[in-house]
């Protein structure tokens with residue numbers, strides 16, 4: 578073993594306790610572990626998108642802030658284009674927010690727990706104090722606990738629907754916290770809102786300390802890596818100072834533009850199919866003796882089995898059949914819980930057959 582080189586001392590100490598967010602590309606017959614929308618785009622749409630890509634001028638930079646896509650998004654959301662900031666996935670938007678805010682010597686992130694891991698991860702990278710407030714047993718927000726944690730905080734993320742629980746948190750609790758803590762920026766992350774139609778807080782929760790965050794990833798476009806914030810103009814301006822120019826590729830911008838302006842109906846059908854398949858999956862999981870299915874509001878379903886041994890046995894049986902699901906049993910409040918992405922009808926046939934065989938074999 579060689580001695581540690583002196584520059585290693587310059588690596589942020591906050592990285593020492595963090596692991597790399599790595600999702601290895603394993604082959605599988607059903608990939609239900611990443612909350613994607615796996616419905617295939619129709620061949621005719623793929624042919625049109627290929628034409629869009631063919632016209633991309635590879636030698637030229639894209640618009641530095643993705644202006645033409647932001648204009649389409651501003652029209653969809655009925656807001657000023659200056660309020661929209663694009664990120665390379667909403668993962669980047671999370672980092673932009675945490676970087677632009679944080680004027681305090683030790684800025685503070687507040688999140689419910691469990692929730693999407695990148696809020697805490699990116700905050701820890703930047704040296705934030707992270708205050709996590711556990712959900713209650715119904716996987717709803719602990720309003721009083723959050724109220725206490727938010728004193729002196731910088732930023733708070735509410736994923737609604739939440740990942741990995743799939744639950745839709747009480748809007749009144751969120752609205753009360755937002756009003757009670759005007760110095761905290763609240764980010765309402767609606768990554769999965771397409772699967773909970775009519776439940777968006779975008780027009781309900783309007784305040785200068787509220788940012789609405791969206792992504793195209795969960796709606797059949799994960800490969801593009803496009804997420805965005807809709808923020809108060811002054812905060813959007815600050816985010817733009819942090820954001821690297823040209824942070825979203827022209828290929829992604831052009832495909833997203835074409836989908837949103839020409840193929841939104843096709844996308845809506847894909848989302849509707851997934852929402853219908855979610856009902857089938859939830860029913861399948863509810864038939865497992867001793868299982869509890871949490872009311873799903875996203876494109877995945879969270880199930881609690883009778884005990885951790887049953888959860889492990891089921892995950893192993895699924896893995897042997899090359900079905901990937903997410904074991905979330907180690908997270909607070911989620912003992913014996915497993916998260917299943919909805920999958921296509923064909924993938925669900927495979928899940929159904931595998932679960933039936935597992936149950937017949939005595940689980």
Ligand SMILES: Cc1ncc(COP(=O)(O)O)c(C=O)c1O
Pocket residue numbers: 611612665666667668669693736739740766768791792793794799802803804
């Ligand atoms: C709640 C939530 N927000 C944001 C993201 C990140 O999405 P993106 O692909 O836009 O980076 C995810 C990804 O799983 C998520 O679950």
